[in-house]
Amino acid sequence: MITVRGLSKRFGRVAALQNISTEIPPGGFVVLLGANGAGKTTLLRCVLGLHAYEGAVSVGGHDVARDGPAARALVGYVPQRPALPGELTCVEVLDLWARLRATAPRLEWLDRVGLTEAASTPARALSGGMRQRLALAAAMQGDPPVLLFDEPAASLDVAARRALHRDLAALSAAGRTVVLSTHLAAEPLAAATRALVLDRGRLVYDGAPSALGAAVRQRVVFTMNGTGRDDLRAVIGSRPGVQLDESNGTVVATTPAGQAFELLAAVASAGIPALAVRVEEPSVDPALIVTAGGQGS
Amino acid sequence: MTPAAALARHELHQAARGRWLAAFAVGFAVLALGLSLVGLRVEGAAGLEGYGRTTASLLNLSLTLIPLVALLLGAGGIAGDRETGALEALLAQPLTRTGFLLGRFAGQLAAVGLATVLGFGVAGTLIGLAAGSSGGAQYLAYVAIALLLAAAYLAIGTVVAVCSRARLAATAAALSIWFASVVLFDLALIGLGAAAGAGARTLAVAMLFNPVEIARLLTLLVLDPGLEMLGPVGGLLTARLGGAGTAALLFAALSAWIAGPLALAATIFESRDPL
Numbered sequence: 358m359i360t361v362r363g364l365s366k367r368f369g370r371v372a373a374l375q376n377i378s379t380e381i382p383p384g385g386f387v388v389l390l391g392a393n394g395a396g397k398t399t400l401l402r403c404v405l406g407l408h409a410y411e412g413a414v415s416v417g418g419h420d421v422a423r424d425g426p427a428a429r430a431l432v433g434y435v436p437q438r439p440a441l442p443g444e445l446t447c448v449e450v451l452d453l454w455a456r457l458r459a460t461a462p463r464l465e466w467l468d469r470v471g472l473t474e475a476a477s478t479p480a481r482a483l484s485g486g487m488r489q490r491l492a493l494a495a496a497m498q499g500d501p502p503v504l505l506f507d508e509p510a511a512s513l514d515v516a517a518r519r520a521l522h523r524d525l526a527a528l529s530a531a532g533r534t535v536v537l538s539t540h541l542a543a544e545p546l547a548a549a550t551r552a553l554v555l556d557r558g559r560l561v562y563d564g565a566p567s568a569l570g571a572a573v574r575q576r577v578v579f580t581m582n583g584t585g586r587d588d589l590r591a592v593i594g595s596r597p598g599v600q601l602d603e604s605n606g607t608v609v610a611t612t613p614a615g616q617a618f619e620l621l622a623a624v625a626s627a628g629i630p631a632l633a634v635r636v637e638e639p640s641v642d643p644a645l646i647v648t649a650g651g652q653g654s
Numbered sequence: 655m656t657p658a659a660a661l662a663r664h665e666l667h668q669a670a671r672g673r674w675l676a677a678f679a680v681g682f683a684v685l686a687l688g689l690s691l692v693g694l695r696v697e698g699a700a701g702l703e704g705y706g707r708t709t710a711s712l713l714n715l716s717l718t719l720i721p722l723v724a725l726l727l728g729a730g731g732i733a734g735d736r737e738t739g740a741l742e743a744l745l746a747q748p749l750t751r752t753g754f755l756l757g758r759f760a761g762q763l764a765a766v767g768l769a770t771v772l773g774f775g776v777a778g779t780l781i782g783l784a785a786g787s788s789g790g791a792q793y794l795a796y797v798a799i800a801l802l803l804a805a806a807y808l809a810i811g812t813v814v815a816v817c818s819r820a821r822l823a824a825t826a827a828a829l830s831i832w833f834a835s836v837v838l839f840d841l842a843l844i845g846l847g848a849a850a851g852a853g854a855r856t857l858a859v860a861m862l863f864n865p866v867e868i869a870r871l872l873t874l875l876v877l878d879p880g881l882e883m884l885g886p887v888g889g890l891l892t893a894r895l896g897g898a899g900t901a902a903l904l905f906a907a908l909s910a911w912i913a914g915p916l917a918l919a920a921t922i923f924e925s926r927d928p929l
Contacts, residue, residue: 407742
């Protein structure tokens with residue numbers, strides 16, 4: 358469905374993407390992982406023809422550089438910052454997006470994203486999560502077979518994020534090709550059928566999410582006032598695969614994904630007093646990727 | 655409906671929702687009626703002045719205001735969309751970049767055109783009812799020239815928009831162009847004539863570089879093709895080309911000021927990363 362061959366993109370002297378090649382067949386749920394600045398947004402924008410690039414990109418057989426409108430007709434896109442016209446109501450937004458795709462509006466999407474009661478509310482009056490859902494409903498106008506999401510969960514709370522990821526998995530299960538760009542690797546990875554990992558513009562992994570293994574890491578940040586710091590070091594040091602970092606007032610334990618709460622339980626049972634504990638979302642550490650099971654580039 | 659037409663429709667709706675369209679229309683209507691009444695008071699008559707004098711009175715005002723409104727509208731839209739992120743969402747839709755530009759241009763022109771026609775239309779109807787229809791055709795021609803002038807400055811504003819990264823920079827550039835067109839250009843022509851001793855032929859060629867001057871001469875030609883109103887440049891042109899030939903030349907020049915900047919804007923927009 359999406360073919361990328363030798364894709365490179367430079368912004369002045371900065372190489373944003375370097376010789377990316379991948380093939381995404383129809384269907385499936387692809388997670389595009391990488392830290393901020395890894396090139397995820399640039400890659401999606403190249404697929405949409407919003408950036409000029411070297412190499413070749415096609416969607417559904419349509420070359421994006423030569424026949425952009427035909428390629429974009431197959432793609433629904435939810436950008437990181439969905440800038441929908443604020444003075445339009447939800448219904449009017451869907452009507453506009455449908456007209457831009459020369460189709461009749463599919464207002465049932467308001468119901469499917471839980472915005473029926475907000476149908477007459479101007480987009481600017483919606484919360485961040487509601488705007489995100491409206492953007493999803495807008496992207497579904499014209500019933501595109503490919504959906505691209507650029508960090509859609511960045512401004513959402515945990516519950517809204519989980520609901521969104523469930524929606525994306527359902528869309529994929531219904532036969533659409535879903536590409537989700539994110540720097541968070543927890544829930545999307547569980548539902549995804551494939552993972553692509555970008556690191557400083559290079560595709561360093563292209564394969565099954567399960568094979569990412571120990572490269573998916575999670576940080577637990579303890580804020581300490583000095584008391585119990587040695588005990589905390591001892592507990593962290595006793596756990597295999599857990600990395601310890603310290604700075605003024607904080608102790609950071611980086612654990613393999615899924616082990617953060619086991620560490621927390623061990624710290625609690627040792628009676629170590631922390632002023633605050635923050636468990637961050639899991640993310641992929643490109644340096645830890647083992648290419649077996651995927652394709653390093 | 656094509657995507658570009660949908661965009662044009664959206665642009666017009668946006669303008670209609672904002673209050674500027676109504677304010678612009680009411681402002682023009684009030685000015686047209688007011689100038690007509692003031693003109694009569696000066697002459698000691700009663701009632702509304704006819705079309706011809708009202709048009710002449712309105713000319714300088716509209717040659718000042720229409721370029722300003724059109725430039726600000728044309729320059730601000732895309733640059734503002736780039737800032738808010740709306741440009742990315744819209745360009746991700748199945749239309750070409752040129753289609754996007756033309757859709758925006760058509761919608762903005764429809765908005766300015768609607769405001770102009772409404773404003774002048776209301777005033778024109780009242781003048782016609784009170785003072786008769788004499789000069790009505792000239793008045794309509796004047797409104798049409800005003801629309802062409804609006805289109806030319808919208809097109810120039812579109813060039814500014816595609817070259818600007820931020821709305822503030824686009825607005826500053828638009829104001830600079832307006833100032834150069836409406837104020838500096840006249841001074842430059844005077845300087846060219848007085849200090850450099852440029853003849854009517856040189857001034858005529860120079861005049862074609864400014865849509866405001868083209869529109870001014872075209873309107874004067876429509877109002878009164880006599881040498882007294884047209885001045886030396888108009889006189890030279892009508893002597894060489896005749897009235898119809900001069901009007902055709904000026905019309906072609908004004909049209910070129912629409913098509914040229916639009917083509918330039920489309921070329922720039924297609925060749926650069928738009929975001």
